[in-house]
Amino acid sequence: RHYGDSEKPRCGGCDELIFSNEYTQAEGQNWHLKHFCCFDCDCVLAGETYVMVNEKPVCRPCYMKSHAARCNGCQNAVEPEAQRVTYGSFNWHAEPECFQCSCCSKCLVGQRFMAVEGMLFCSVECKKKTMS
Ligand SMILES: [Zn+2]
Ligand SMILES: [Zn+2]
Ligand SMILES: [Zn+2]
Ligand SMILES: [Zn+2]
Numbered sequence: 001r002h003y004g005d006s007e008k009p010r011c012g013g014c015d016e017l018i019f020s021n022e023y024t025q026a027e028g029q030n031w032h033l034k035h036f037c038c039f040d041c042d043c044v045l046a047g048e049t050y051v052m053v054n055e056k057p058v059c060r061p062c063y064m065k066s067h068a069a070r071c072n073g074c075q076n077a078v079e080p081e082a083q084r085v086t087y088g089s090f091n092w093h094a095e096p097e098c099f100q101c102s103c104c105s106k107c108l109v110g111q112r113f114m115a116v117e118g119m120l121f122c123s124v125e126c127k128k129k130t131m132s
Contacts (some may be wrong), residue, residue: 073098
């Protein structure tokens with residue numbers, strides 16, 4: 001932090017000093033309220049849930065519409081705040097209904113599992129039954 005930055009925070013969006021007492025702190029920077037916006041729809045994100053996508057903030061609705069990972073179990077979008085399991089390019093809600101053995105439906109959250117082409121198995125036996 002060099003001389004001249006003074007005690008006023010600098011906006012990470014427009015690079016100007018922020019003279020208002022109200023501003024947003026996010027991603028390790030300060031922002032004018034109006035300059036921390038959804039990259040897709042431009043809504044102001046102050047106080048809202050947002051998600052960083054490729055280092056750009058997007059609001060929750062835009063995230064769910066265009067960016068969310070799809071659960072390989074229930075095929076629904078995975079909410080940004082949801083617990084998830086990622087394996088390779090596949091995602092699952094970390095829920096018993098979604099992250100389960102493709103053969104016997106055993107819940108695999110926190111368990112050892114095998115993943116084959118997006119299918120999950122709890123054991124070699126289950127894999128053999130389904131894949132053969
Ligand atoms: Zn600004
Ligand atoms: Zn948006
Ligand atoms: Zn799911
Ligand atoms: Zn099984």
